Amino acid sequence: xxxxxxxxxxxxxxxxxxxxxxxxxxxxxxxxxxxxxxxxxxxxxxxxxxxxxxxxxxxxxxxxxxxxxxxxxxxxxxxxxxxxxxxxxxxxxxxxxxxxxxxxxxxxxxxxxxxxxxxxxxxxxxxxxxxxxxxxxxxxxxxxxxxxxxxxxxxxxxxxxxxxxxxxxxxxxxxxxxxxxxxxxxxxxxxxxxxxxxxxxxxxxxxxxxxxxxxxxxxxxxxxxxxxxxxxxxxxxxxxxxxxxxxxxxxxxxxxxxxxxxxxxxxxxxxxxxxxxxxxxxxxxxxxxxxxxxxxxxxxxxxxxxxxxxxx
Numbered sequence: 001x002x003x004x005x006x007x008x009x010x011x012x013x014x015x016x017x018x019x020x021x022x023x024x025x026x027x028x029x030x031x032x033x034x035x036x037x038x039x040x041x042x043x044x045x046x047x048x049x050x051x052x053x054x055x056x057x058x059x060x061x062x063x064x065x066x067x068x069x070x071x072x073x074x075x076x077x078x079x080x081x082x083x084x085x086x087x088x089x090x091x092x093x094x095x096x097x098x099x100x101x102x103x104x105x106x107x108x109x110x111x112x113x114x115x116x117x118x119x120x121x122x123x124x125x126x127x128x129x130x131x132x133x134x135x136x137x138x139x140x141x142x143x144x145x146x147x148x149x150x151x152x153x154x155x156x157x158x159x160x161x162x163x164x165x166x167x168x169x170x171x172x173x174x175x176x177x178x179x180x181x182x183x184x185x186x187x188x189x190x191x192x193x194x195x196x197x198x199x200x201x202x203x204x205x206x207x208x209x210x211x212x213x214x215x216x217x218x219x220x221x222x223x224x225x226x227x228x229x230x231x232x233x234x235x236x237x238x239x240x241x242x243x244x245x246x247x248x249x250x251x252x253x254x255x256x257x258x259x260x261x262x263x264x265x266x267x268x269x270x271x272x273x274x275x276x277x278x279x280x281x282x283x284x285x286x287x288x289x290x291x292x293x294x295x296x297x298x299x300x301x302x303x304x305x306x307x308x309x310x311x312x
Contacts, residue, residue, distance in 0.1 A: 006282070008278055008279065008280075008281040008282060008283060008284055009160075009282065009283040009284075010283075010284065010285075010286055011156050011160050011162075011233075011235075011283055011284060011285045011286075011290060012289065012290075013152070013156060013285055013286075013289055013290040013291055013292065013293035013294050014289050014293045016155060016156055016159050016160075016293075016294060016297075017152075017293045017294050017296070017297040018297075019159065020155065020294070020297040020298070020300075020301055021061070021064070021065060021297050021300060023301075024065050024067075024297070024300045024301055024304055025064075025065045025066060027304045027308075028065055028066040028067055028304060029066065031304065031307060031308070032066070034311075036307065036311065037066070037067070037068050037095075038067050038068065038097050038098070038303050038304045038306075038307035039067065039068040039069070039070075039095045039096045039097050039098070039303075039307070040058075040062055040067055040068070040069045040070075040096070040097065040098040040099075040100065040124065040299075040303045041069070041070045041071075041072060041090050041093075041096045041098070041099050041100070042055050042058055042059065042069065042070070042071050042072065042100045042102060043072050043074070043083070043086065043087070043090075043099070043100065043101045043102060044071060044072070044073050044102045045073075045074050045075075045076060045078055045083065045101075045102070045105055045106060045109065046074075046075065046076030046078075046106055047076060048104075051102050054102070055071060055102055056071075057296060058100070058296055058299060059071050061296050061297075061300060062300070062303075065300055067300060067303055067304070068095065070096070072086065072090075074086065076106050077106075077108075078106070078109070079108065079109070080108070080109050080110045080113055080114065083105075083109060083114055084113065084114065084117050087099065087101075087114060087117045087118055088117065090122070091117075091118070091119040091122065096122065097122060097124075097303055097306045097307035097310055098122055098123075098124035098299075098302065098303040098306050098307075099118050099119070099122045099123070099124065100124055100125055100299065101114055101115060101118070101125070115127050115128065116128060116129065120145075121306060121309065121310055122306060122310075123145055123306075124145060124148075124299060124302040124303050124306055125147060125148065125299075125302075126144075126145045126146045126147035126148065126150075126151070126181065126302065127147065127176070127177070131144060131145045131146070132176070132180075132181070135181055135184050135185065135188075136184050138188050141188075142305075143309070145302050145305065145306060146181060146185060146302075147177060147178070147181045148294075148295045148296075148298035148299045148302060149177065149178050149182075149237065149291060149294070149295050149298070150178055150181040150182035150185050151185070151294075151298045151301070151302070152291055152294025152295055152297065152298045153182050153185075153214065153235050153237070153291055153294070154182075154185050154186075154189065155294060155298070156235065156285060156290075156291065156294065157212070157233070157235075160283065162212070162233050162283060163211075164186065164189040164190065164191050164212070165189060165190035165191065166190060166191070166192075167191050167192070167211040167212055168191070168192050168194075168209055168210055168211045168212070169183075169186045169191040169192065169193045169194070169210060169211065169212040169213075169214065170193075170194045170195075170196060170206055170207050170209065170210035170212070170213050170214070171183045171186070171193065171194070171195045171196065171214045171216065172196050172197075172207070172213070172214065172215045172216060172217045172222070172223065172272070173195075173196075173197065173214075173215070173216035173217040173218070173237075174195055174197045175216065178216040178237055179195060179197075179214075179216050180195070182214055182216070183195050186212070186214075191212065194206055194209075194210075197217075203227070204226055204227050207223070207227040207228065207229075208226075208227060208228065208229045209229065210228075210229060210232050211229075211232055211233065212232065212233045212235065213227075213228065213229075213232050213233070213234050213235065214235045214237065215234065215235065215236050215237060215238060215271065215272035215273050216237035216238065216272065217238070217272050218238060218240070218272065219238070219240070219272060220238070220240035220242055220247065220251070220270050220271075220272070221240075221247075221250070221251050221270055221271075221272070221273065221274040221275075222238075222272050222273070222274075223236075223272060223273040223274060223277055224274050224276075224277060225274065225276050225277045225279070225280055227277070228277045228280045228281065229280075230280050231280075231281070231282040232280070232281055232282060233281065233282055233283045233284065234273055234277065234278065234281045234283070234284040234285070235284075235285050235290075235291060236271035236272055236273040236284065236285050236286075236287050236290060236291065237271070237272065237291050238270075238271040238272030238273070238287065239269060239271065239287060239288070239292055240269065240270050240271065240272070241267045241268070241269060242267060242268055242269075242270055243266060243267045247270075248262050248268065251270050251274060251275055251276075252268070252270075252275065269287060269288055270287065271287030271290075273287075
């Protein structure tokens, strides 16, 4: 395997997110000068602690940037029909530009029906089939509400001056939330894209061809050094909690700070990429502090975009 002589470049998602939020705040101020304030409604069904923390963070960020927000909290026993009525009411409200349904939903709720009930013009998560179709058709990024995490990945690449056009991109994972949309966005940006998944043969041979490797497969440390071409850009989307001593030693050997945190909390976070693979990269997103930092920033950006597009 080719050795790497230069120190890999860390792509700081926190700093990039701060740039985007500052730009959004300026757009919100401009919108107010034109007589409207972008508005976001977040639907949080039930009492899932992790979801509550995440939603509160979204609402707080709205306040910081000047976006109007509402958090709607139906009971965990809410039926699909009750939630459909709620979505329809939000679709009709002029001051609400974006509707976000926090996932996962309780088992009794038909998630697809609910997501498809959202007005595509207010679908700031980018999950509606209309927006997915626009993305796949190659519509202008200014006219598409794209899923927030894939949109954040493209912002990381562009703002870090990582070439996309003409590059070979390999996406690990085919979810509707990350894998498929980021593949479409990279293709729209003129990369040559391969999507890999659990049934892909000769996986290592394919990933080693990547100039840009996006790992969104949901498995801790799945991407090993043997799967990475020297100098590639690695985008690690995964957030996996590990709780065993064996995994700690495997992924973070000799890392005293990481061990201290592990002993204190009983767990630590690792991405879909084995940290040892980053040494081969030309650039990479860390976990945490990489792609995950962009998701809320892109939600804010989508909300402002939705508000603008609705008033054209």
